[in-house]
Amino acid sequence: MTHRERVLAALSHEVPDRVPVDLGGTLATSINIGAYEKLKRHLGLTTPSEVFSLRSMIARVEDEILERFDIDTRSLPMLANSRPTERLPDGGYRDEWGVVRKQPEPQGHFMDVGNPLDGERTLEDVERHSWPDPEDPGYTRGLAEEAARLRGDTDCATILTLPVGPLHQAQWLRGYEAWMLDLAGDVDLYEAVMDKVTSIWLKISARMIEAAGRNVDVLLYGDDVGYQNGPMVSRSMYERRIRPYQERIFGLLRRSGAKVLYHSCGSVVSLIGDFIELGVDALNPVQVSAAGMDTARLKREFGQKIAFWGGVDTHHILPRGTPQEVREEVRRRLRDLAPGGGYVLCAVHNLQREVPPENIVAMYEEALASDVYGKQKPQRN
């Protein structure tokens, strides 16, 4: 089985020859530059490291590492994720949406500190905002060529990470608290911002999908609708205020013919039925530390209709556990999620900078050595 066949088999609920593994395939399944440098030192690699995406300080994962762990995925360039348009004297930056970010700690996340549509706003303010131009050639520059190159030079599944979703973008424009207050207290303003952001998002994404063409296997759209203890909003608010936007978004993704990978952190167990209806093929990151995200239950209740992508705990075990505990965690997730296919293994979200290299190595070694599919013959070659 090629790497690509393995991923596509898993996403089609067929039994692959081994569990597919991801590192760096998307902006939500990669590794922070600090953790990456430690990993390289641990493995004896001395090449200079490069930041692939600035906002979360995600490293460009080099071929030596991808091959070392026999990674099944490859990422297309991330061209539309909070691009710095202006560097600021304090080391922060302003992005193309006007959001200002600051990096409180070296190698750490850039967090939004300036929200251009914050506070008391009118519908006119939203209209007058300096919106990014979805036709900007930068959003697709080099994408078609890189997609063709990856298809030609590797046998891996190529993944296109679409821009950070409209919910997040709107939160960054308004500020989280104001966005939440709008949801319950000023629906007109909420919808004005969401309508605008979603329409720009759909245009940029459609251009990216078209540029990558048939050389893309999986599309990743990320927009968090879960928190640690439960969904972000009530069932009725999800249905009235969020799902209509997601219907438009997933409609575009489904029409592309590629597999649809949806990323939402947090406890989303009560919304998985909606994701399935909306056409999601696989759910990432399966945040096992959030309420109700028990992998055995998820597989039992939803495993026939949706695949899982992630699942190795980054809240507690990867940063603070021993390599032995990491191996046990990998075995547990494989036992829960891998039977019958439908599972791509990686950490829950990007490997953060405090994750010891020994634990990263243990995670991939254990997954690759696993005989979870035992003597079962792959259903196709």
Place this chain on the structure above:
Amino acid sequence: MSQEDLGKLYDAILTGDTKTAVAVTQAALAAGTDPQVLVNQRMIPAMNEVGRRFDREEYFLPELLVAARAMKGALNLVRPLLAERGIEPTGRVVIGTVKGDMHDIGKSLVGSMLEGGGFQVTDLGVDVPPERFVAEAKAQGADIIALSALLTTTMTSMKSVLDALVAAGGRDKFKVIIGGAPVTQAYADSIGADGYSASASSAVTLARKLLGVAAAG
């Protein structure tokens, strides 16, 4: 001012109607209603009910935030009058998000719920250095220091605050409570914090318990 009119304040907070909450409070104060009655019999019970609905998953963050905004609108009118009369709050809390972490909303919400519970809250904002927590807690005569962290990489700063308290010789003067997505009771125990809360509403219960005060309403 009739009980029925005062009931409107309770309802306005519950539904997050700031305009009505402010108008009813203004009218009540103008009619000579005791500000402490407004707080103890309307505002605190309303925020207690908001917390209960949040715990029962009838309310989520948006409903909690609009309720807190309405409560604050009313409280801002009442607070100077309470101060004039020398009425002491339930307790004094200094709250902030620890160094290296810019997450604001969880910490602000806990602050609002504590205010709604009758506490005086000083919000130090985000990315707060350990020494500042110590200095402000001393300056405010705080009973409780409340720390928030939303990242596995920044929750370790909570330990630094406790270390700074010990170094400054004031550990036993304050109760330290912690919270945030990656934080657990086990982590609280391991760093020697006095309490952990998994939600904004249970933070109020925790703070009351630590200070040995009963809930109003």
